[in-house]
Amino acid sequence: MGKIRYNQHENWSEMRRRGRNPNPILVEGKHEAIISEDVWESVQQLMKRKSSISPRTFNGEYLLTGLICCPKCGAAMVASRTKSKQKNGEHVIRMYYSCGNFRSKGSSVCSANSIRKQDAEDYVIKRLKQVLSEEKILQSIINKMNETLKNRTQPLQQELSHITGQVEQIEVKKKRYLELYEHGQFEKTFFLDGCRSFKLNLINSIPKSPSLNLNSGKITLHSSHMSEYIL
Template identity: 40%
Template structure:
């Protein structure tokens, strides 16, 4: 026998309520409502039961709608309608309304996430770095790529309030996109600047969906060249033109992959001749490798990156040492209690051992961070970087398309262009992968690594040059 005070206490959805009662009856289980006392064995009783279930569902929908309208109005006024969120803590404004206040320690994590993404790191790399540093989410869980993505996509951190992006999420999921979504300036203080948010948003749009490309093909700019309209990747295509004398000429173009895959509603072709684009990019690269001060610029930027990383490691060490000190204080208290009461000592010993084990793990992490700081060393010199740039110049000068494409994939982050004015902007990355590829190329051509520059870079040492 299943007994409830009211039918609405077991379900406020008519369909669910009828299905449950049907299951009860098929299995010989009785069901009764204390306040409503409906006879389910009669036709009139089942009819009344259905009516009361429908009324309960209507009440539920009315309550949900009223809650939604209240939250919607609050959001329109600039008050964030969120639960517990990393970076903020609940507070009250001057009028006594609930408002979000910045939580300094958590805000530091938020700024780090946005800065890392702005510097070119992906979701997985950011999550890994946060977890290595000992940072945790609001619920004390490790960071995942989804958690990082949700933070980066959340306008709350730039001081805005977003509400009702989706309606009826439990049924429609992402198909319930709401055209009347609220997005207004909030009453709370932003954690990041508008300039940083704008840069991150541009990068998110350009990296949201990038079509795959053939890394071994001869179209060396495929996947690197960006559409000037939508920011998506450009892909190579061929057209065959018939000349006046009847001969056919095949011409390569780079055109927007979104236009080719999704049509003109999404974007337009924005085509550019492949030979023209590749020549402009080569010209840009030659400008970089022949610039007299480029080695000095790279060395300086890498030194700045190294100093930033070392500072982060030192902060991580400081955080972990603070936690260790707190744990050791608890261990000391447990030891004092054990001396006073032998029976109590037996019950708290497992907890004390767990704390000792946790201290050992944290100390190991501190040692690892210290080793990373020592591993940075002095860093590359101007002379060693000049040798590397000389080898890059050699690869570009020989114009071997196989090596050019491999080099471009490592050396270039993205390429943007203005088709009308024939202008191209190349964003290049300099890191240890380029060194590895240059040595590999030298080995394939010369049969040995003799003469290769003695230069070793940390994986986190990466700079971006835009020309």
């Protein structure tokens, strides 16, 4: 365009390049323009159009994304949509679950193996209703969940038990220390130094992470709750 910009940034010492000046000084230069002003304006309009975000064509959810697998390669099935135009001019969007490998890597890796979204979700919900209506099956699921919960929390429970033991030992020593001081076997300064030492040991024994505040809750099943699981 043959122009020169000055004062493009503000508060450079603190903001650096983030401190963009919305109104820089623009003056005509003496050098030859690289592009014409018409080309510059056309490019700016094109960039502005491309920077806009297209509206979403679907606001629902694909409930089974990543949960069902391709029957051919075993990859996770992902959301897929097709758009077609009917004879009356109306556009129809059909939703599917398709092979993730096919969607990302193409037909050289796998096939689409698409299944209609509604058909897949209806089938899974129907099977869930059947499973959850059987108390034995539901109890087996709950037992597995409790076992998983136990395995995850056991290391933390052991650490918590160890810390509790350390705290109890410190409390016993502190009580004994106080008894000796009351019987005149310690000087005051020596006693205060000891108290500070106990306090420091107590602080170091307690973890800073709140993850050790565990609840030993367990999932249970009651017949009165069965209706809550049936969709």
